Amino acid sequence: MIQVQHLVKLFGNFRAVDDITFEVQKGEVLGFLGPNGAGKSTTMRMLTGFFPPSSGTAVINGYDILKDSLNARRQIGYLPENAPVYPDMTVEGYLKFIAEVRGFTGSELKKKFERAVEICSLEKVLPQTVDTLSKGYKQRVCFAQAILPDPPVLILDEPTDGLDPNQKFEVRRMISGMAENKCIILSTHILEEVDAVCTRAIIIANGKIVANGSPNELRKKSSLYEAVTLSLDNVGAEEAKSAFMSLANVANTEVLKEENGAIVIRVLPSGGNVIAPAVAEEIRRRNWRNTQFSVEEGRLDEVFRNVTRQ
């Protein structure tokens, strides 16, 4: 549904976005991750037609953003960073304006308006002017604006920024609820959000894609993936370490804690291999007393740090 081809954006000599290529299919929720200034918002601004790319292009639901900008924009609901909504308009006036500009009239307009108000639970604040709203409500008004035309593509720049935990949960629920027949790109700094809503994540750093895969695939890049953390209380640290090191596919062992003769030790696999059964077997064979035994899934934050470090 979205094909992004070699997008580049230069600000002067600075390459804010540097040759980005990816695709998003219907039903996918793509998470855009990256440190501050990585180029997430800049990429979104090009996709939504706010400014043209310096080179490269993208096709949104069949419409090229350069050759057919207006039709491409008709496919997209966009929530910009910081929810810029006209401060002097009422919520109702604003959403009706958006519906009109989106080409709806009469009963169709009323239906779209009411649907957006209901999904975002804005009934209470309809007559209020936007500058009297709390940050979270303002964010929701802007979210309502994006979903109002029920577009096939949603592009959301930090949709849960500034929301309280309940509202974050609500917005994620809304996104997941709509995901099935839409194509959604959202940017976020919250890694748990990636697990909660995204089917796939792209990590960008310095304008380049440095990782692209499902949350589970990304986790596999973690050095902790398939590592085993266990505690033993009738064996010395050195003895345990050398025993585990002699197993196949073990890259390293770390002693995490050592007190009163009990140790907590982490066994790291080489190349993401599964080592848990071999480790368990070794403990049993040597008759060590084991109280705690867990296999790491890998951590997104660690992967994020590794791939975005300069």
Next chain:
Amino acid sequence: MRTTLSIIKREMSGYFGSPVAYVFIVIFLILCGFFTFQFGDFYNSNDASLRAFFVWHPWLYLFLIPAVAMRMWAEERRTRTIELLLTLPVTLPQAILGKFLAGWLFIGIALALTFPMVITVCYLGNPDIGQIIAGYIGSFLLAGCYLAVGSFASSLTRNQVVAFIICLVICLFFVIAGWGPVTEALATTVPLSVANFIASLSFMYHFDSVQRGVIDSRDLVYYASLITFMLSATSVVLTSRKAS
């Protein structure tokens, strides 16, 4: 077209949703009356016309229209709402035209509210209605020029005060370029044809000719091209600077 209309509607509700609009209208009406009766020699001229009324418009507009126009784009850029506006299925010309027409309509409404003037002259004498209509049309077109300059000035900056000043300076130039004393002074230093050419670029030159009661197609072409030029300049500026 429908898109432009929705933008006009939104802008109009923006004008009338804030007290600024009413303040503007009241100040405009008070100043119109004040200048006409205090300095315009309205009663003593023994002339049943609105010449004493219209003659002040270029000077009133000089301060009032930059105030209407200054927020047009500067505010959109400052609050970043421009990012949402221009990523809707709206073309830049539609957005520029919509905002411009809304402002023009607003000033038109203020102008229409001066109708008691017309009633007064009709009561006092037998004015040339054609000339009065021409006067209003000329004044409205003049306002359009100021506003188009304002649109351009407002696109240059995110600061409304700066936009106000830029608009005022450019308009001042267009006004005094054709002001009698300036043309005379110019004529002593440059060839008369050059002085006349500069004068013909001025708002005043065309405003005066319309005030005489004849709407010449050359004046209409002048107004139309000036407005088109300024709105195109707005578009060029916004295309390159909307993101910065």
